[in-house]
Amino acid sequence: MKKIHYSTLLAALMLFSGCKDFLDVKPQGQLTQEAFPTTPADALLATNGIYASLRSWHYHSGGYPILDIMSDDTRKGSNPNDQLSNLEPYDNFTFTTTQDGLDRWWATLYEGIKRANVVIEKVPLITMDTNLRNRYIGEARFLRGLFYFDLVRAWGGVPKVTTTTPPLKLERSTAAEIYALIESDLQFAGGHLPEKSAYNSEDLGRASKGAANALLAKMYLFEKDFMQAEQYALSVVNSTEFYGLEPFFKDANSKLGEHGIESVFEIGAMETEGDVGNQYANTQGVRGTPNRGWGFNRPTQDLRYSFEDGDPRLDATIIDLGEVIDGIEILGDGTTPDITEDEDGNIIEVECYNQKVWIPGTSTNTQFGHNRRLIRFADVLLMAAEALNENNKPSEALVYLNRVRERAREGNTQILPEITTTSKDELRNIILEERRHELALEGHRFWDLLRTGKAAEVLGPLGFVSGKHDLLPIPQNEIDISQGSLTQNPNW
Amino acid sequence: MHKRIPNHNILKLVIVCSLVLLASGGFAQRLIKGNVSAAENKETLPGVNIIIKGTTRGAVTDLDGNFTLEVSATDKTLRFSFTGYEDQEVEIGNASFLTILMKEKSTLLNEVVVIGYGTVRKSDLTGSVSSLKSEDLLKTTASNPMQSLQGKAAGVHVTTTSGAPGAGLSVRIRGVGTLNDSEPIYVVDGVILNDISFLSTNDIASMEVLKDASATAIYGSRGANGVVMIQTNRGKIGQEKTVVSFSSEYGMQRLAKKIDLLSGREFAIISNEIKPGSYNNVDAVPNTDWQDQVFRTAPVQNHQLSVTGASKNMEYYFGIGLFRQDGIVPKSNYQRISVKFNNTYYVNDYVKFGSNLTLSPYEQRNAPNVTYSVYRAQPLLNPYYADGSFGVVYNVGNPLADLAYSNSFNRGIRGVGNLFTEIKLSKHFTFKSSYGLDAGLNKAENFTPAYTIYNPDGTASQQFNEFSDLSKSSSDNYSWLWENTLTYEQRFDKHRISAVGGYTMQKTRSEAIGLAGQNIIRNESDFWYLEPPYILDEANNINMLGGIYNNVDANQFYNMISYLFRANYTYNDRYILTATFRRDGSSKFSEQNRYGNFPSFAIGWNAGNESFIRDIDLISTLKIRASWGKIGNEKITYFDRFARVNSNLMAIFSNPDAAYPGASYGKSGNPDLKWETTTQTDIGIEAGILQDKLTLEADYYYKVTDDILVELSTPGHLGNGQGQKVRYNAASVMNRGLEVNLGWREKIREFSYHIGLIGTTIYNEVQSIGGNSGIDSVLIDGYLGNGIPVTLSRVGLPIGAFYGYQTDGIFQTQAELDAYPHASLAEVGDLRFLDVNKDGKINGFDRTYLGSPIPKFTFGLNIDLQYKAFDLTLDLQGQSGNKIFNGKDAVRPDPYNFEHNVWDRWTGAGTSTSEPKPSFGGYNYTPSSRFVQDGSFVRLRNVIIGYSLPKTITSKMLMQSARVFIKGSNILTLTKFTGYTPEIGSYSVLANGIDNGIYPIAAVYSIGLNVTF
Missing domain, CATH: 2.170.130.10 (TonB-dependent receptor, plug domain)
Known part of the structure; x- marks a missing residue:
């Protein structure tokens, strides 16, 4: 009897030991990275996945619109205490290497770059239609270029990652090396992407040839390569593609103008909080009644008074208290003073909001549906004008500048007179001023001041220091984590 | 070597003896003889006291344990008593010779x-x-x-x-x-x-x-x-009768302590100092005590009925219990019914089998976190308007409205149990197989109606819910564990060997599914179903069904295979050796790191059994022991080792906007993960002094955990994304301390008492973090509500240590402000922070260690007294050396009420050196030592007074015993901490001891009853 017991026991033990697969538990409902992307359908998924980065709250300069706040166009906004220590330093240039938001922006741009690299590295290995494959890779390279363009403008030379398996330690490349990468990415994209109109309606919003060329033009402006800037800006302006200006300025950013003739590249978003919405507009939405958001990014009095007399764009840029938009009266926030005065009784701030992110409605949810325009045709026209002026073709520049002013005029001949000057310096200033009014609160002003060398003059009184604030500080935690392989920008 | 006899055999012997006695019939005066020996080893016992119950007559056993005693016909019972042994009563009956086996008292070392x-x-x-x-x-x-x-x-x-x-x-x-x-x-x-x-x-x-x-x-x-x-609990073969017991307790809970907050008038005065002219007449403002508005007294009750019994070949226990607790915050409660059934069947002398089963249906209702809003709500706001509708509470929301509109439930059932069989293969070998199961089902349901709280001017306030929300989720989990062990027991001469070896398998699974919708057609609970036609926003033609998910619980999805072995050798009841080994394989690790080995060795010396110690009367027992070993921890998710694809990356294209699925690489995985290993050394002493009246157990332990499985930040350029961390084996932590457990037990006639004192010291230190190139070397956590972290785990500091600015008084004058380095926002009357790195600037680098949430010393004092039918219990518990971060005070994005310390504010040079000029937030609320409080406390955990009914009464009611008691729990706490309770627990070791508005612990006053039949 004893023997039987032992042998059954032994048999049982041996039986259990056979279960080697028992310890092999795979992820449930999720692919592993080795197994993706491997099919044409995967290639589409991977390409779509990059676009999701554009709706990440952090993608938009770390969450809060710090590029506008750092410019002379806006102040922090919301009620006085809200995010005071996080955002006020951007307004008065007292931010530090550990300032809130810098690390979020940095990490999210690189997350987008990784998603782009997945397509750029893996999709060529998939057997599929060559044109479609090139389009996917073109989209990925456009978006990678877009992400690096933010990185290089914000921080200068940064670690250059072009594979899905970068080393843990990576030193900074030079700004020139990053610009060269952006250039090759965007040129590839321009060469392989279809025009906006060649996409099926369900693909409206994908990177297009026009978007790639427009972004290239912008990049060359930053590099002060005005010949190339002119060439690429004009290639968009003169393309067979039907780009144009919305008849009414307010529609350039409105719900009505989404994917319209003026839209060169925009970020699609749906009217709901969560995966498919974009918090960018909620962050800046009207605070209080109606409750459309947090109310950050408050237009300055300086911006308000910089508009030419009667410029209808002022009203379409700033929401004031008491204004009625789409039948909704703006009452604003109870904890925010309507008017803030300094000790001498001068008005330094008035409760008002960014109208360019306005979505008709009274709920917070709908505000998530604003499609942020990253490149609009008006911007391209002004880029063309700027490049032409720099290339000593002022009369050609005036054509594009006045085209923008003409639309802004909306038929009222009493305002916004046609510009006629051909003085290069004068025109340069006029174009910069036009950009301020046309593109206010869209995140361009700070970069424009920097690249045109006007930052010290305009922002100096706010605390800007040349040679320091031209670049943001590398987030301190990135430097700490790199254990010495990342160096800080000068004077930080 | 003496043979041990299992306890139920002793009982049998006693019963047989008694039967023999009963059978013999009774006569007048006669002689009765007998012999007394120890049940444990059959050694005869000299000097045993024998008393005829109810008389003063008796005898004492001689050197051989024999006795002779004259008894009369009226003498019924003999009582045997001997130091170190349990008293025994034996019916005399007709017996002429009694063989008595005395059972050793359960003492320190023979338990x-x-x-x-x-x-x-x-x-x-x-x-x-x-x-x-x-x-x-x-x-x-x-x-x-x-x-x-x-x-x-x-x-x-x-x-x-x-x-x-x-x-x-x-x-x-x-x-x-x-x-x-x-x-x-x-x-x-x-x-x-x-x-x-x-x-x-x-x-x-x-x-x-x-x-x-x-x-x-x-x-x-x-x-x-x-x-x-x-x-x-279980029955025991040989137990005399079935025991039915019933216990019931009913208590009332109330808020043990209120936080000292500003009154309406005080708040108005402070507001006027911050912003002059806020309130024209501070004496005319309302005064609402929001704590009184929200907290209530609430009942807690616990009832249990159980039956313990056995037959000739079966043991059983059956218990059914009801626990119900209402929260002191309305709309929170918990109710659990527990059904327990344990049984064992003895098929024959070799085979037994049985089961232990528990089934517990439960229901829980969760209140929203109003503790926080009660703390913040301004006292000069009325909870209701004149028409009875909810008043607006700026910036916070009216907590009463939050409660009124909250409907949050968890309902579920959990079943845990095992089936086992034990087969005695031979005299020395026993095989045991157990199949255990843990299965649970939980449903969560949340409903919030659409509502709006209005401002006094009739406009909508920020507290509203545009559409009614309903969310439902359910999760199930099951885990089986099959364990097979073979036990070996052998004794010869002075050697005693026992060993166990085994093989076990476990599988654990858990899955969840959920969905949510808005705009439910009616608010009544009868309509809380996600019926698609109802959840449609017809105006906008949007289907409001959403929040859909279905996934596995990553912490509860793994398989394990283990081999275990332990041998225990004792020589001459003095010298003990133990060796243990376990080998575990887990699906959480890649194949190359799948198995981990965990050995341990220990020695013990029962010095008390050595003759030279035995001769010391003072010492009754003494043991010294030491152990060393390695043990593991594997509490990570099953997929940390995998690099996974994130398939929730929608692209939005087309006009109107439409979502298209997208996917890409998620964060990196770490296929090199392996077990976290703790190496622990322990030296202990156990002693009993004065016949074990005084007992002492003390241990010194030293343990170091290496290869800690910790999630670390990775360089941004890897593209893992904001806030995403990857798990590495990359830290070590040391803990050491002394544990002491002292007891004193004494019985003086009808008064007996026991005093227990325990104390533990803890020293905790992080020894390394990171290490690999390109990953964090510190862990930052403890994020407050405003996203600012207040804990830092760094080499040389305790885990989760608080960090922030060290306050250094208040800037009394402009001259002082100018003379010291200060942040740009600092003004006269504001806190002065210490320039820790002495670089002449106050910035993030000056944040420093502000204390640890881990107590240095914890203790408990437990006193039990019994006098005749009365009993009294006092339990005290406490700790010292830990800090609490008052997170609820430090987060002030908007004007909130204040704790009363603000009343002692700085109002001009020399008025305060600790409490700055008041402000509704901003600079003075930067995380600093201002918010770090002493977390030491002593708490009177329980006071119980009981009274047992006399047998004369209970027996009439067919009861064996009955006891009634009154009890007070948490009725007294001595602490300097200003919050509701200094007990601030957290599952996260990195974010511990932060009071972000904890649900208060209640003081409970209860009455109860224990009855056995």
């Missing part, structure tokens, strides 16, 4: 202790184990039995994470041994579990906490945070 995969006599135990019996545990009324351990077991630190009904506990055994999950594992009747909230304390017979490596190594990869062994 039987439950250890992993077996039991051991305490004298043979080489590990450090704290044992608690049912009567110790039952003093505390709580939904979770672990709460009974508060202040009762040395080295065990139990903290409530919230006072909400059914809320969890944080249990730390011997410090904080890891940077991830630091909770121990629970072994209930042999089934390994992560949580025992399903279990009723009334069903528990004993609880042992295994602490050192010798005790825990048998649980290998899961033992590093300690192991709590729980045996539930």
Whole structure:
């Protein structure tokens, strides 16, 4: 009897030991990275996945619109205490290497770059239609270029990652090396992407040839390569593609103008909080009644008074208290003073909001549906004008500048007179001023001041220091984590 | 070598003796003879006192244990008593010769202790184990039995994470041994579990906490945070009769302490100082005490009926219990019914089988976190308008409205149990197989109606819900554990060997599914269903069904295979050796790192059995033991090792906007993950002095955990994304300390008492973090509500240490402000921060260590007194050396009410050196030592006064015993902390001791009844 017991026991033990697969538990409902992307359908998924980065709250300069706040166009906004220590330093240039938001922006741009690299590295290995494959890779390279363009403008030379398996330690490349990468990415994209109109309606919003060329033009402006800037800006302006200006300025950013003739590249978003919405507009939405958001990014009095007399764009840029938009009266926030005065009784701030992110409605949810325009045709026209002026073709520049002013005029001949000057310096200033009014609160002003060398003059009184604030500080935690392989920008 | 006889055989002998006696019939005066020996070893006992009950006549046994006594016909019973042995009463009947076996009193060293995969006599135990019996545990009324351990077991630190009904506990055994999950594992009747909230304390017979490596190594990869062994009640063959017991307790809970907040008038005065002209007449403002508005007294009740019994070949226990607690915050409650059935069948002398089953349906209602809004709400706002509608509470929301519109429920059932069989293969070998199962089903339901709270001017306030919301989710989990062990027992001469070897398999699974919708057609609960036609926003033609998910619980999805072995050798009842080994394989690790080995060795010396110690009268028992071993921790998700694809990356294209699926690489995985290993050394002493009147148990432990599985930030350029961390084996932590357990037990005639004192010191230090190139070297956590972190785990500091600016007084004058480095926002009357790095600037680099949330010393004092029919229990518990971060005070984005310390504000040079000029937020609310408070406390955990009804009454009511009691719990707490309770527990070791508005612990006053039939 004893023997039987032992042998059954032994048999049982041996039986259990056979279960080697028992310890092999795979992820449930999720692919592993080795197994993706491997099919044409995967290639589409991977390409779509990059676009999701554009709706990440952090993608938009770390969450809060710090590029506008750092410019002379806006102040922090919301009620006085809200995010005071996080955002006020951007307004008065007292931010530090550990300032809130810098690390979020940095990490999210690189997350987008990784998603782009997945397509750029893996999709060529998939057997599929060559044109479609090139389009996917073109989209990925456009978006990678877009992400690096933010990185290089914000921080200068940064670690250059072009594979899905970068080393843990990576030193900074030079700004020139990053610009060269952006250039090759965007040129590839321009060469392989279809025009906006060649996409099926369900693909409206994908990177297009026009978007790639427009972004290239912008990049060359930053590099002060005005010949190339002119060439690429004009290639968009003169393309067979039907780009144009919305008849009414307010529609350039409105719900009505989404994917319209003026839209060169925009970020699609749906009217709901969560995966498919974009918090960018909620962050800046009207605070209080109606409750459309947090109310950050408050237009300055300086911006308000910089508009030419009667410029209808002022009203379409700033929401004031008491204004009625789409039948909704703006009452604003109870904890925010309507008017803030300094000790001498001068008005330094008035409760008002960014109208360019306005979505008709009274709920917070709908505000998530604003499609942020990253490149609009008006911007391209002004880029063309700027490049032409720099290339000593002022009369050609005036054509594009006045085209923008003409639309802004909306038929009222009493305002916004046609510009006629051909003085290069004068025109340069006029174009910069036009950009301020046309593109206010869209995140361009700070970069424009920097690249045109006007930052010290305009922002100096706010605390800007040349040679320091031209670049943001590398987030301190990135430097700490790199254990010495990342160096800080000068004077930080 | 003496043969041990199992206890039920002794009982049988006694019964047989008694029967013989009864059969002999009775006469007048006659002689009765007998012999008394020890049941344990049959050695005769000289000097045993024999008294004829009810008389003063008696005798004493001679050197050979014999006695002779003259008895009369009226003498019925003999009482035998002897030091160190239990008193025994024997019916005289017709017997002429009595053979009496005296049972040794259960003393320090001859108790039987439950250890992993077996039991051991305490004298043979080489590990450090704290044992608690049912009567110790039952003093505390709580939904979770672990709460009974508060202040009762040395080295065990139990903290409530919230006072909400059914809320969890944080249990730390011997410090904080890891940077991830630091909770121990629970072994209930042999089934390994992560949580025992399903279990009723009334069903528990004993609880042992295994602490050192010798005790825990048998649980290998899961033992590093300690192991709590729980045996539930069972019948016993040979027990005289079926015992039916009933206990019932009903208590009222109330807020034990209110936070001292500003009144309406005081708040108006402070507001006027911050912003002149805010309130024209500070004497005319309302004064609402929001704490009084919200907190209520609420009942808690616990009832239990159980039956314990046995027949010739079967033992059983049946228990049914009801625990119900209403929260002191309305709309919070917890109710659990527990059904317990344990039974064992003896097929023959060799084979037995049985089962231990628990089934616990529960219901929990969760209140929204109004504790925080009560703290913040301005006192000069009225809760209601004149028309009875809810008043607006700026910036916070009206907590009464939050409560009124909250409907949040958890309902579920959990079943835990095992089937087992035990086969005695031979005299020395026993085979045991147990199949355990833990299965649960939980449903969560939340409904918030559409509502709007209006401003006084009739406009909508920020507190509203545009559409009614309904969300539902359900999760199930099941886990099976099959354990097969072979036990070997052998004794010869002075050697005693026991060994156990085994093979176990476990599979654990859990899955969740959920969905949500808006715009439900009616608010009544009858309509709380996600019927697609209802959840349509017809105006916008949007389908409002959303929040859909279906996934597995990554922490509860793994398989394990383990091999275990332990040998215990005792020589001459003096020298003990234990060797333990476990080899665990887990699906959580890649194939190359799949198995981990966990050995331990221990020695013990029962010095008390040496003749030279035995001769010392003072010392009754003495044992010295030492152990060393390695144990593991594997509480990570099953997929940390995989690099996964994130498939939730929508692209939005087309006009109108439409979502298109997208996917891409998620964060990196780490296929090189391996076990986290804790190496622990323990030296202990156990002593009994003055016939074990005084008992002492002391342990020194030193444990270092290496290769800690910790999630670290990675360089941004890897593209893992904002806030995403990757798990590495990349840290080590040391804990060391001293545990002392002192007891004094004495009986003076009808007065008996016991005093127990436990004390534990903890020293915790992070020894390394990171290490690999390109990953963090510090862990930042403890994020407050405004996203600012206040804990930092760094080499040389305790885990989760608080950090921030060190305050250094207040800038009294402009000259002082100018003279010191200060942040740009600082003004006269503001806090002065210490320039820690002395670089002349105040910035992030000046943030410094501000204290640890881990207590340096924890203690408990337990006193039990019994006089005649009365009993009194006093349980005190406390800790010292820890800090609490008052997070609720530090987060002030908007104007909120203040704690009363603000009243002592700075109002001009020299008026205050600690309390700055008032402000509604901003600079002075930068996380600093201003918010770090002393967390030391002494709490009167329980006071119980009981009265047992005399037998004369109980027997008339067919009761064996009956006791009534009154009890007060948490009725007194001495602490400097200004919050509701200094007990601030957290599951996260990195974010511990932060009071972000904790649900208060209630003081409970209750009455109860225990009856046995």
